[in-house]
Amino acid sequence: MDWKLVIIHSYSIDRINYKQGTFMNLLRVDSGKWIRVISISGGGGLDIKLRNIGFMPGDYARVIRQAPFGGPVLLEISGRELALGQGIARKIEVEECTPPCDLC
């Protein structure tokens, strides 16, 4: 078995082909929309924390619902549901996209 065959490229921001001006933070995405994560800003090791639970730039996700009164955002990402508080969602830059074909 050759490991190199199954390695796909590492996801990082510079490899994502994007058009300027289509980014927004996660809070501004409507429920039901598919998104692709562009970047995670902010200190305190937030990017590491999210990366450790398997949430990284390049990932696709669907916004299931935005909670009322400034509550958290509920995401579906690779088959599981993840709630992110407002303060965290604000630091996540995303772009809307069409559902990726292997997930739709």
Place this chain on the structure above:
Amino acid sequence: MRFVLIGQPNCGKSTLFNQVAGYKAETGNFAGTTVTYTGSKVRVLGEVFELIDLPGTYTLSGSNPAERETLKYLFSHSADVIINVVDASHLSQGLGLTLELLELQIPVVVALNMMDEATRMGMVIDGPELENRLGTRVVPLVASRGRGVRNLFITALELGRSGRLPVRPMYGKDIEDAIQAVISKLDGQIANFHPEPLAVKLLERNEHLISLEQGRNPEILPFITSINKKIIRDRGQDASWVLSSERHGLAANLARRVVQQGERHVSWRDRLDDILLNPFWGYVALIVILFTFFQIIYSLGSSLEEPLLRFFDLLNVYLSRILSDYPFLAELVTGTLQGVAGGVAIVLPYLLPFLLGLGFLEDVGYLPRVAFLMDALMHRMGLHGKAIVPFILGYGCNVPAVMSTRMLEERRDRYLASALATLVPCAARLAVVFGLVAFYLGPVVALWIYLFNLFVIAVTGRIISALLPEDTPGLILEMPVYRVPTIKTVFQKAWFRAREFVVEAWPILIIGSIILSILNYYNLARMINLLVLPITWFLGLPYEVGVPLIFGILRKELSLIMLRQALNVTNFSQGLTAIQMITFTVFVVFYIPCLATLAMLKRELGKRDMLTIAGLTVLIAMIAATLARGIAWFIY
């Protein structure tokens, strides 16, 4: 032979452990219920081996207590086989950790748990293909039903005997070169660590290992920093980022190749969140569920409490009569009996149904939903959604409330949540509010005291969180799927938690009770009253209230029971004015939590924080009671 269980939070690892070891670990449909590791001796095929349950961890990077614990364990104890439990329904996420484990040069068996869940979600997993690609053994498992457990341990035993090492995944060439470079620097330095995994973790700048290595090899840190600089220049990110994103991509790719996504069966479980997380109906459901929850606990608890208390009273009267010639001994017996009764008749009747109900809500998966709904509100108090759980628990008993702060990741959050949860009026304080205020002044006043309590907690939360240096990091919470809990685990878990009260807090309750009875014997009531005089005088309460207040620290409802004795009246309206009743009740609601809670605070946060919280509650009680006195003065 030693087997080590490793898996991500909520993968069913502790469930597996409890299946084979009897109930020894906390499980819950909530991330991060295990923080330390538990070990047990297990017998398989006539052979006894050691099984270690490590805390759930997403990676081995060591950025939170559970991860640090896991990594430390792996690098300091010898494990013969790693049993990697993976949630089959979230394969791509779980394989990230698996790939990291394959690097450790320890035999790994992958247990694909929750296969029933995966099937329900319409997934078909090609086990042999995954086995082939990972180069190590993969076995299916449904830990909650005990299916596949035997096969898993047989496989683990085989692997342990043969000592077959897995093949680790290869990274990009620059990273591989960097790993080799670090290995060459390590050469001959460390005996019990395998150089390759050590090199990878050092490259990821794992603090624990770097500080260990730094001791014997001071050049290692500058060397790693220089390698990292090069990687940052070439890749735009540091080595730990590159490594984890390559693993992440690899895991996603692997999952895509071995999982066939079929038709997903939409069931009631998928529809449930449309109601339970709905912006309107979600909150209605929350109120209904919590109300029912408390109603059940309250009716169960009170129906047990009364006969039990009556029994202890009779026993006390009987024993006092026998011992009437030995007054000191009689006083001691009464004190001991009161401590025992406090546990048996007052705490356990509420605590047990409470823990059962909580375990049920937890295993169903409702608690994370509550956290989701309450996140926005909790932020106003400087906490996030998960901290709602201690508050809910606090209304039953502060002891499990403080216990439950363990689920919060940050120490700051645990401290704040514990401090605020002790201000929540528990069932015992409910007795005071109802027995005094509701009975003499009407239920509406009692309701106002509850609302006033919420207001004070919110203000306190704002003030403390403004004083604490860091901000709450915010909510990151996995929503587990709803599960039907098994009765066995719910009962076992309740017992496991109740045991903590019995072992930790109850003895202190009994000892405190005995000490107070000795004080009582030497007729030190006057001295106690004098000691508490600054408080009673300041609040405009009768001088005699001092003793009931001190005894209230033992058990909150004692402050009401003893008030009758202290004031020497049968009808409180003869001894206290309406204003005094309100002031007294508000003070009792807020001041020092009971001894059992203090013991739990000490266990969770340490002595210093326990003392600061106790001091803080007295301060808050003084301010709140003064405020209430002012308001009451206006009304009456």
